[in-house]
Amino acid sequence: MALAAAGTWTPAPGRVRACAAVAVPLAASASLPGLAAAVALLSLACFQAGRWSHRSARVPSVPSSLRSFGRRLPTGQLVFSLRALGLWITLAHLPAALFAAPTGLAIHNNEFTADQTDLVLRLGASLGVTATVLAVATLLSARRPPWAWSRSLPWSARRRVAADAVLLLLIASPLLIPLLYLPASSGLSVLALLVFLAVRLPGRMRNSLRGLTRLGSWTWIEALLAALLTSLQPLTALVLGLASPLVLEASARRERSLKAGLYLERRFDAAREAES
Amino acid sequence: MEGVAFAYDDRARIFSDLNLEVASGVTLLSGENGAGKTTLLKLAAGVERPDAGRVLVNGSDLWRREVAARSDLAFVPQEPDVTPFATIREVLRLVCRLRSQPAQQVDQMLDETDLEDSADLSIRELSRGQRRRVLLAAAWIGTPRTAILDEPTTPTRTASGRGRRAPRSRSSRRPRTTARAIGSTGATEPWTWRDTTGGSSSGCAERTPGCKRHVEEL
Secondary structure, eight states, X not given: OHHHHHHHHXXXXXXXXXXXXXXXXXXXXXXXXXXXXXHHHHHHHHHHHOSOOSSOOOOOOOOHHHHHHHHHSOHHHHHHHHHHHGGGGGGTTXXXXXXXXXXXXXXXXXXXXXXXXXHHHHHHHXXXXXXHHHHHHHHHHHHSOOOSGGGGSSOOHHHHHHHHHHHXXXXXXXXHHHHTTSOHHHHHHHHHHHHHHHHHHHHHXXXXXXXXXXXXXXXXXHXXXXXXXXXXXXXXXXXXXXXHHHHHHHHHHHHHXXXXXXXXXXXXXXXXXXXX | OEEEEEEEETTEEEEEEEOOOOOSEEEEEEEOTTSSHHHHHHHHHTSSOOSEEEOEETTEETTTSHHHHHTTEEEEOSSOOOOTTSBHHHHHHHHHHHTTOOXXXXXXXXXXXXXXXXXXXXXXXXXXXXXXXXXXXXXXXXXXXXXXXXXXXXXXXXXXXXXXXXXXXXXXXXXXXXXXXXXXXXXXXXXXXXXXXXXXXXXXXXXXXXXXXXXXXX
């Protein structure tokens, strides 16, 4: 884990640091699959970094496909968003733990059939994942205001929303490790739910009417309903997963219609009043 | 701009059915306070999306071909709006990356705007003038064909006394820039466009009392 963390801050190209950054939570999971994935990612990072040279700071050449993939990665936006979350990110998985404990107790203290155990596990995992993603999205929308000027830069609304979705997925990724121990259908349904929420919440964060980023109470209700539906009927998750591209486009539409300047005007008006 | 309508909320409609064309060259936008100049520039820069109509930059629709339309566009807003969660160098690096420019341009821009010593500081740690210079540095990355400057006369004096050095030195090396929209205040008309090709037009925002709702060719 220390090696992966060090790799995140090394003065290497962004894609090397991205691999190391993903390896950190996987290594921290202390599970065999997580450690194996972390080792694989660090090996990939080493391969991408190439040989260290004191004489030249030139980055070793990588295949053009990898290079263009690296350029598309929203690493800058991810780092800015992580900084906006600050130390609160250490508490990101607490909501999941709050659901994991009662789930474990329910299974331990009752004699469930296999199907019932599966249902309880699915319910606990769905609610835990949903609560975590909702908590992170709420924090992010409160702590990271709209950045109006950046909308004039050559990137699409879809890309900005997708970067938020990637951030939510990354933060929730350690929660996927316990899913490996669930039956395949349950694990996949929770994964599909997570993907759906990751693309849905960035759109819900953007309140076009008020020019703010804020999650409303209706979003919480909607997300928890999706979690309940997924738990009771895993096929619902299939529908949610398949709808994710459309949901991402809907989120991008909300990003485009955000009145970002409204927030800015209010903020600078307040600053001017304070100065006077 | 074709048939553009825009309102921040239902109570304050700023534009409705606004039609406007800006030719190549330097174009000045002037008008009284509250006439909607800044909002107009934000619409032109793709910061705000019109509720109706479309905005074309060099022939590309700002909201249908987002990346293509913005790739040759730079915007320097009235208020220096940069995320506080990044250093100046990181912001410029992001701009370089989005405009497909080599990362070396970051150091070049930092040098030209006298911001080398502040490169690793957050925007929060900079003065108002320094913040504005950051946006000027970002604007010139990639030599965009269109630059939109809101309140360009705001002083940006450097620590070494080289005030406004960046815009002046860049302008001599910027043959690709064909249009610049510049916002200003204090004129008696609601707002007026003037461009170097001799054409001009005037118009008004709905919130300005006594104004018509469309742009008239003079």
